[in-house]
C-alpha cells in the first residue's frame with residue numbers, strides 16, 4: 001500500500017491546469033501549496049481556495065520557477081507549513097515560440113530542478129517519507145509538432161527526464177514514483193495564440209481545430225490517475241479530445257533498456 005498523499009506542491013497553480021489540479025487535490029482533502037509568477041492572480045486564487053477549504057489547507061507562494069533559489073524557498077515554505085510534501089507537480093509552462101531561452105528555462109530546466117528539490121526532500125534513504133513527482137509535459141513531448149518546435153523540444157526533454165527517473169532501479173528504495181502528464185490542446189490561456197507565438201500560425205490553428213480541444217476537467221481527470229492509484233511509477237497519461245485519457249507505461253513491460 002502506498003503512502004497516503006496528504007500534501008502537494010503545484011507550480012503554475014494560479015490559473016489554468018495548475019489551478020484545476022490544485023482544486024481537485026483540495027477536494028480530496030489534500031493540503032496544497034501552489035506557486036506562480038503572477039502575484040495578483042495567485043493571491044485571488046488563494047483567497048477563493050481559503051474561503052472554500054479553510055486557511056490551514058492552502059497557501060500561495062509568489063515564485064518565478066526559473067530562479068532555483070526562489071523555487072527552493074517556496075518548496076521549503078510548504079514543508080514548514082505542512083511538515084512534508086508528498087506530491088510534487090511541475091506544471092508551470094509557457095508556449096510562446098518567440099521566447100526560446102525562457103521556454104527551455106521554464107518548461108524543462110525548472111521542472112527538472114523542481115523534481116530534484118522534491119526528490120531530496122522525499123527520499124526515504126535520507127530520512128524522508130517518500131512521494132510522487134509528476135511532470136506536466138504534453139502530447140507535443142511524444143510526437144513532433146512542426147509549428148511549435150521549441151515547445152516540442154522542451155517537452156520531449158521533460159519526457160526523457162521522466163523516463164530516466166522512472167527507470168532508476170533505486171527509485172523504490174527511495175520511496176519515489178514518477179508520473180508524466182501529456183495532454184493535447186486544452187482550453188487555457190496558453191492556447192491564446194497569435195502569429196508571434198507560433199510558426200506556420202494558420203496551419204497550426206487548422207491542426208488544433210482538426211484534433212479538438214480538451215476541457216480542463218478532462219485533463220484534471222487524467223491527472224487524478226496519479227493520485228488515485230498505488231503503482232504509478234513510469235506512467236504517462238495522455239489526454240486527447242478524441243480519446244479521453246489513456247495510461248501508457250513501457251517501464252512495466254521491461255525493467256531496463
Ligand SMILES: NC(=O)c1ccc[n+]([C@@H]2O[C@H](COP(=O)([O-])OP(=O)(O)OC[C@H]3O[C@@H](n4cnc5c(N)ncnc54)[C@H](O)[C@@H]3O)[C@@H](O)[C@H]2O)c1
Nearest residue numbers: 012016017037064065091092093138183185186188189190
Ligand atoms: N493548455 C494546453 O493546451 C496544454 C496542453 C499540454 C500541456 N500543457 C502544459 O500544461 C501546463 C500548464 O499550462 P496551462 O495550459 O494551464 O497554461 P496557463 O498559461 O493557463 O498556465 C500556466 C501557468 O504557469 C505560470 N508560469 C509561467 N511561467 C512561470 C514562471 N516562470 N514561474 C512560475 N509560474 C509560471 C503562469 O503564470 C500560469 O499561471 C504547462 O506546462 C503547459 O505546457 C498545456
Ligand SMILES: CCCCC[C@H](O)/C=C/C=C\C=C\C=C\[C@@H](O)[C@@H](O)CCCC(=O)O
Nearest residue numbers: 095138139140142145148151184185211240
Ligand atoms: C504551444 C503551446 C501550447 C501547446 C499545447 C499543447 O501542449 C500542444 C499540443 C500539440 C500537439 C498535440 C497533438 C495531439 C495529437 C493527438 O491527437 C494524438 O495523436 C497524440 C497521440 C500521442 C501518442 O499517443 O503517442
